[in-house]
Amino acid sequence: MTTTDPRPQRDRDAEELLSSLRGNTLPLWAPRVVVGIAATVAVLGALSSLGVVRGVLLGWLLTFALPIWSRVVEGPRKATDRLVTLLVYSAFSLALIPLGSIIWTVFSRGLSVMSAEFLTYSMRNVVGEGGGIYHAIMGTLLITGAATVISVPIGLFTAIYIVEYGDGNRVSKGIRFLVDVMTGIPSIVAGLFAYALFVLFFGEGVRMGIGGSVALAVLMIPVVVRSSEEMLKLVPNELREASLALGVPQWRTIAKVVVPTALAGIVTGVTLAIARVIGETAPLLIIAGATDSTNFNLFDGRMATLPVFAYTSIRFPGVPPEFSIDRGWGAALTLLVIVMLLNLVARLVSFFFSPKGER
Amino acid sequence: MTSQLAPEPAKARRTPTRPGDRVFFGISFGAALVILLTLAGVAIFLTAEGIPGVTASADQVKSGLSFPAYVGPLVYGTLLAAVIALVLAVPVAIGVALFISHFSPRRLSSVFGYVIDLLAAVPSVVYGAWGIIFLAPTIVPFYRWLYDNLGFIPLFAGPPSATGSTILTAGIVLAIMVLPIVTAICREIFLQTPRLHQEAALALGATRWEMVRMAVFPYARSGIVSASMLGLGRALGETMAVAMVLSPALVVTPNLISSTNPNTIASNIALSFPEASGLTVNALIASGLVLFVITFAVNFAARAIVDRRKDFSGAN
Numbered sequence: 155m156t157t158t159d160p161r162p163q164r165d166r167d168a169e170e171l172l173s174s175l176r177g178n179t180l181p182l183w184a185p186r187v188v189v190g191i192a193a194t195v196a197v198l199g200a201l202s203s204l205g206v207v208r209g210v211l212l213g214w215l216l217t218f219a220l221p222i223w224s225r226v227v228e229g230p231r232k233a234t235d236r237l238v239t240l241l242v243y244s245a246f247s248l249a250l251i252p253l254g255s256i257i258w259t260v261f262s263r264g265l266s267v268m269s270a271e272f273l274t275y276s277m278r279n280v281v282g283e284g285g286g287i288y289h290a291i292m293g294t295l296l297i298t299g300a301a302t303v304i305s306v307p308i309g310l311f312t313a314i315y316i317v318e319y320g321d322g323n324r325v326s327k328g329i330r331f332l333v334d335v336m337t338g339i340p341s342i343v344a345g346l347f348a349y350a351l352f353v354l355f356f357g358e359g360v361r362m363g364i365g366g367s368v369a370l371a372v373l374m375i376p377v378v379v380r381s382s383e384e385m386l387k388l389v390p391n392e393l394r395e396a397s398l399a400l401g402v403p404q405w406r407t408i409a410k411v412v413v414p415t416a417l418a419g420i421v422t423g424v425t426l427a428i429a430r431v432i433g434e435t436a437p438l439l440i441i442a443g444a445t446d447s448t449n450f451n452l453f454d455g456r457m458a459t460l461p462v463f464a465y466t467s468i469r470f471p472g473v474p475p476e477f478s479i480d481r482g483w484g485a486a487l488t489l490l491v492i493v494m495l496l497n498l499v500a501r502l503v504s505f506f507f508s509p510k511g512e513r
Numbered sequence: 514m515t516s517q518l519a520p521e522p523a524k525a526r527r528t529p530t531r532p533g534d535r536v537f538f539g540i541s542f543g544a545a546l547v548i549l550l551t552l553a554g555v556a557i558f559l560t561a562e563g564i565p566g567v568t569a570s571a572d573q574v575k576s577g578l579s580f581p582a583y584v585g586p587l588v589y590g591t592l593l594a595a596v597i598a599l600v601l602a603v604p605v606a607i608g609v610a611l612f613i614s615h616f617s618p619r620r621l622s623s624v625f626g627y628v629i630d631l632l633a634a635v636p637s638v639v640y641g642a643w644g645i646i647f648l649a650p651t652i653v654p655f656y657r658w659l660y661d662n663l664g665f666i667p668l669f670a671g672p673p674s675a676t677g678s679t680i681l682t683a684g685i686v687l688a689i690m691v692l693p694i695v696t697a698i699c700r701e702i703f704l705q706t707p708r709l710h711q712e713a714a715l716a717l718g719a720t721r722w723e724m725v726r727m728a729v730f731p732y733a734r735s736g737i738v739s740a741s742m743l744g745l746g747r748a749l750g751e752t753m754a755v756a757m758v759l760s761p762a763l764v765v766t767p768n769l770i771s772s773t774n775p776n777t778i779a780s781n782i783a784l785s786f787p788e789a790s791g792l793t794v795n796a797l798i799a800s801g802l803v804l805f806v807i808t809f810a811v812n813f814a815a816r817a818i819v820d821r822r823k824d825f826s827g828a829n
Contacts, residue, residue, distance in 0.1 A: 235720035242616045245608025246625065249696075252689045253632050256643045263646075311544030319541055329545045331816075332552050338743075338812035339555065339805070340750020342779045346801040350558035359790065372551060379548070405537035433636025436752035436779065440786050461638040461753075468642050469757050479646075486639050497634050 178227045185220055185236075192216040214244065257490075264487025267480045273488075277446040277458075283477045287485050289448040290463040293363065294489075297442060297459060298432045300367035300452055301374055306424055308371075309378025310413075316379075317386040318408055330383075336376040344372040345437025352441065361443035363457035369437035374427045381423025385416040418507035422500045429496035433489055435461035460489045559802040566795030575785075575793040576763070584800050589765050590680065590775030591804065594755060595748035597684025597769070602692045603741050609692070610699035615725060626700065633693035641757030644686040649677030649758060656681070656770040667767045674772040678760040681769040683777075686754045691744035698743065702736035703729055735818050742815035746808045749779075756780035778804040 196213025200206040217240055225233035275286035312329065320326020348369035352360045389412050397407040413420070443456035444466055467482030567580045576583050609629060613622050653675065660671035706729045714724040730737075761776035761784070776784075782797050789797055 231720055231723070235722040238722040238725075239616060242608045242612045245605045246612040246617075248605055249609050249629060249632070249692060252643075253628070253635075255647065256635060256639065259643050259647050260639060308544045308547050311541045312548055315541035315545045319538060320545075325545075329548060332548055334816050335809065335812065336548065336552060338746045338750075338808055340752070340779060340808055342750065342752045342782050343555065343559070343801050343805045343808075346562075346782070346798050347555045347558055350562040350798060351554065353562065354558075358794070372555070375548065375551070403531045403534050405531075405533045408537065429634060433638065435636070435638045436756075436783050439783055443787070461636060464638050464642060465753060465757065468645065482642065486636075486642050489636055490639055493634050493636060497631075 177229065179232075180224055180227055184223070188220040188223070189217060192219075217244075260483065260487050260490050263480070263483040264490075267484040268487065272481075272484055276448045277481075278448070280446070282474065285481065287460065287463060287481065287488060289446070290458040290460045290485060291488065292448055292450065293442070293457040293459040294432060294461075294492075296450065296452055297363050297366045297438065297457060298370065298428060300364060301370035301431060302424070302428055304367060304371040305374040305378055305427070309375045309427075310382050310420065312375075312379045313382035313386055314408060314413075316383055318404075318412065333376045333379045336372070337380070339372060341369075341373055341434050342436040342440070344369040345440035347372060348437065348441045361441065361456045362454070363442055363449070363452035366438045366442035366457065366459070367452065369441055370431045370434060373434060373437070374431045377427040377430060378424055381426065382416075382420050385419030385423065386412060388419065389415045418503055421507070422504040425496055425500035425503065429493050429500070432496070433461055433493055435465050438462050439465065460485050460492075464489065555805070559798055559805060562795055563799030563802045564795075566792055566797070566799040569792040569796060573792045574796045575789065576796070578763075580796060580799065583763075583796065584778070584803055586763050586765050586775050587778045587781050587800060588803065588807070590761075591749055591777040591779070591807070593775060594680055594684050594687055594777050595745055597681060598687035598691055598748040599741060599745055601685060601688035602695055602744060603737075605688075606692050606695035606740075606744075607699055607737065609696045610703055611725065611729075613696075614700050614703035615721070615729070629693050629696050632689065633697070637690065637751060637753040638757070640686055640690055641754045644682060644754055644758040645678065648686065649679075649682050651677075652682060652685075653677045659770060668769050670768045671771055673770045674760075676760065676772070678758055678774075679770050679772070680759065680774040683755045683758045683774075684769075686758055687748045687751055690751060690754060691748050694747055695740045695744040698740035699733070699737055702733045702740070706732045739815040739818040742811055742818070746811045746815065749808050749811065750804065752779035752783045756783040 192213045194213075195216055196210045199209025199212050202209070204212065218237075221233045221237040221240060224236045271284075272286040273291070274288050275284070276289035277285040277287075278289075312333070316326045316329060320329070345366075348365045349360070351368065352362060352365045356362070393411050393415060394407055397411045398404065402410070438459045439462050442459060442462065444462050445456040445458050447458075449455060449457045464482045464485040467478045467485065471478035471482070566574070569580070571577055571579045571582075574583070613625050613629070617625055653673070656669075656671075656673040656677065656679070659669045660673045663669045664671055710728040710732065711724055714728045715721075719727060755777050756779075759774055759776060759780060760772060761780065762773045764773050764775055766773065766775065778800050782801055785793070786797055
């Protein structure tokens with residue numbers, strides 16, 4: 155006990171009592187310092203002869219010093235808490251690794267073939283180097299566009315039925331259940347369905363762009379229904395009542411009041427649904443097939459699409475393989491950029507056009 | 514709906530049903546019926562086109578096998594790949610969901626949510642390409658290590674594949690694909706845990722982990738189960754990632770890292786369909802029907818669990 159402490163005896167006693175109640179704690183900087191040291195070791199290890207994988211593993215193992223230290227100082231309960239916190243942060247970092255790796259791989263490999271020629275030439279009569287993905291881009295846009303034209307009216311009107319007319323009765327509950335079931339249809343089964351349907355009319359071995367649209371619509375309709383339904387439910391009842399009280403028929407109320415109010419959300423949902431199906435490969439592989447020429451007619455013969463083109467170029471590259479694989483990565487990059495843009499557009503639409511107060 | 518708030522049966526209806534109303538209702542109801550017809554169509558057309566494939570004799574199809582012998586190994590491969598994916602993905606997904614809902618800095622958590630959702634936006638063919646070109650060659654040393662050190666376990670009996678095109682690689686890619694789905698559902702459910710339960714636990718002196726274990730997990734248990742099953746449904750039906758990564762054979766083996774791997778139904782259809790003709794096509798469609806039935810059962814069970822939970826928890 156020194157006499158230099160100017161505080162009264164009472165305060166010092168209180169502090170002692172508090173610390174005896176609180177138990178020992180690690181200093182606030184402890185996690186930061188441990189993680190900092192571990193990160194330094196990981197980077198040094200990755201740059202040295204250990205290699206990236208072992209270096210990062212070593213750094214990760216070092217972070218476990220924190221729960222061990224905590225166990226010595228703070229006791230088992232807080233140590234478990236710190237251990238779990240560490241594991242939860244690790245899980246998130248682990249999930250980021252494949253995301254980063256995929257984006258890096260696609261961009262680094264895809265950018266090498268990207269050029270004006272690549273985007274504006276088809277693969278007709280191309281052997282070896284050269285050629286492009288114009289035919290696949292056109293096929294993807296046509297087939298997805300037709301799928302959107304099929305599924306948006308069906309999906310939107312189904313949502314209107316469930317929310318505006320069904321109102322929780324048995325039929326609307328049944329429809330909702332079927333929509334849930336439809337969400338779980340594997341994409342390849344949708345493709346087989348479209349094939350089995352078209353075989354009835356056009357005979358065996360049928361390949362048609364519109365068949366791909368039907369298959370994609372099967373996958374897209376449930377997404378459109380669910381998102382439109384959520385959006386229609388958000389429309390305040392007062393708006394409907396005000397319109398009906400003015401003597402406006404129900405159908406005009408829906409068309410002029412309810413749907414316009416929910417429009418931004420519906421557009422967002424439809425855009426996200428397009429982004430989801432535009433990358434589907436399996437159904438198009440079955441019913442739309444693959445071709446080297448540009449085909450603008452949905453109702454006549456095979457149509458190339460970006461995902462199928464990327465798949466066949468990478469899985470069956472032929473001889474010599476490198477040109478075909480490069481083109482496959484170019485197609486994958488184009489597809490990824492389209493999907494990311496669609497997601498961005500959806501977010502922007504919902505941000506700028508949704509009714510005020512619901513952002 | 515709101516116009517029928519006060520039913521007055523005695524008076525004649527004041528507002529007559531206008532023709533426009535009837536037409537509009539007809540269109541909406543018709544659209545709902547189309548969904549019913551589509552689902553019925555999926556079942557009926559697949560059955561109609563699949564039956565000739567089931568009854569076809571062994572020498573009429575390309576594989577030279579009767580239908581049960583043909584589809585059996587495929588069902589095994591489908592389940593195996595999906596189970597690997599779930600075993601790898603669910604613990605990580607729960608961790609990521611907890612990170613976003615309870616552990617990350619509050620202001621950044623929605624940004625982290627978007628980042629994980631980005632994984633769901635990547636097209637499956639890109640996953641497949643990444644799996645075969647990047648992941649498979651990178652992971653070969655790890656398989657060799659597994660074989661050298663854990664080779665006594667039948668799962669890693671080897672000999673390890675030199676290309677990395679194994680069912681385990683396919684399972685890892687599938688795990689990455691179902692991760693965002695399971696994470697998104699778990700996150701929603703974790704966030705729905707009643708605030709008061711959590712604050713009560715914290716006020717009693719629980720650490721954050723003890724609060725999660727005592728308040729969040731009991732509340733979210735059935736949600737985690739159904740999220741995993743929805744992920745399972747996705748993993749069962751995923752085609753391209755497996756079709757691009759795997760070097761398939763028609764075998765049943767527990768060995769995860771050798772160069773002979775069981776194929777999955779979906780990937781087998783994608784690989785065989787473009788060149789198939791005659792009854793082989795019907796056999797493939799029948800195998801697709803088997804896949805549809807399996808995923809339907811899994812999704813149905815998952816939805817049932819979600820709905821049962823709704824009734825009891827009053828969360829919705």
